[in-house]
Amino acid sequence: MSDESASADWIDRTGICSVTFRRLAPPALVDVTAAAGLRCIEWGSDIHAPADDPRALDEVRRYTLDAGLTVSSYGSYWRAGERSSSPSIEELVSGAVRLGAPRLRVWAGSVGSAECPTPQRNRIVADLRRAAEVGADSGIRIGLEFHRLTLTDTVESTLRLLDEVGHDNLATYWQPRVDEPAGDAIEGLRRLVDRVCAVHVFSWWPFAERLPLTDRADLWRGVTALLRASTRPMDLLLEFVPDDDPAVLSREAETLQSWLSP
Template identity: 30%
Template sequence: MKTGLCTIAFRDRPFEAVLDLAVEAGFDGVEPWGKPDHTPDPFDADIVKRAAEAVQSRGLEVAQYGSYANPTDEGFDQQLSDAIEIADIYGTDMIRVWVGNCGSADAEEDQWNQAIEGFKTFCDRASDRGKVLVVEMHGNRLSDTVDGCMRLIEGVDRGNFRMNFQPMYTESPDQALDAAQAISPYVSTVHAQNYVQTGSNQRALIAEGLIDYRTLIGIFRTIRFDGYLEVE
């Protein structure tokens, strides 16, 4: 298991300043935030190449590219193409993606179908370039529950379609650990977050929040997880 820093955690700082923080803290790698000012919009290959050089020059890896490609968005084809190109430049085979525009309980069948068919296309094109899609578990998305994630996994049915586990503030500590246990065989990346209390998005230090990360990490060690645990 390696440790990483999601640069979105310091979105108000220049990208290279965040890289310096990652080095100082002893992280193995970073997840570049897929929005300005850490990633140009529209896509600019020269700017991304300079960012990749900045990462490499500091001895860091790119754990995954934190894209916002979402098969239910307009312009998904362009998002797809840009994400693959950016991941190539960064030298990572992992692309974080999002899914849907509402929670799984509120999604109509058409949105599920659009998401699943879009991810099939994305996975097939990404596979040709050696890339893996990693769907972030996130509130108010189709991936906000284990059941929602499993519906996506089973529907897409591609070997390069994986999950980015992230505990959610709407869950109790026990629920978060149960979710980690259930989804762990499909997880390629873990986002480490912690909270002051259930139902509140007020963040706590990883070691001081409600979720016991020693137990959480133990769940992933049991399955010999060798991906990135990233502080977000």
């Protein structure tokens, strides 16, 4: 495969998480995504695509496809190990099917790996194994949010968790951890990359201050180079742009796509 063809395959997987613009109605969000030259959307279950609203799911899917975009995934806030987590994993998988999403994003509990008692960790593992099975029955891949205050707060805990669940239908997202230096983040991704199904792309520094991608070019140039050298094309989804401003999306998309070109 030529460098140009490989680059096009990666660019075809660039998109946005709908939570980036929670205040936009789905048609407007689709319009700004398409205008920015992005190719796919991860629709969130909290605002734009509730699992218990079939009409909303149908409309969001139609808006997306009519614009020539694809639904990359269904972003949920279901947390393994929490009995009160609603909607259920079955409802969310059904919602993903209706939405036309090949993947459902879930969370590995709500406590950090260093603080999580063994019985609670075991419940999370069991719930994730069941989620992977439910998803597999419907052809929906399950991806873990890679996030602090969960069992995916470190590379080590994430790898351990995936091994404990032991199901081929479970993988993990990746994103830079808060306040993590670029070199450490890239090395963590290198260790995890074989288990990663998608990447959330944003530039925060320090902590949660939202910056243009170019302000952390050392991080994202290194990430995109590592991904292109190590794995097949996967979804690279922009999230949390500066000031939550739709007007900067085209700039951020152009920056990301430039790092995927030869």
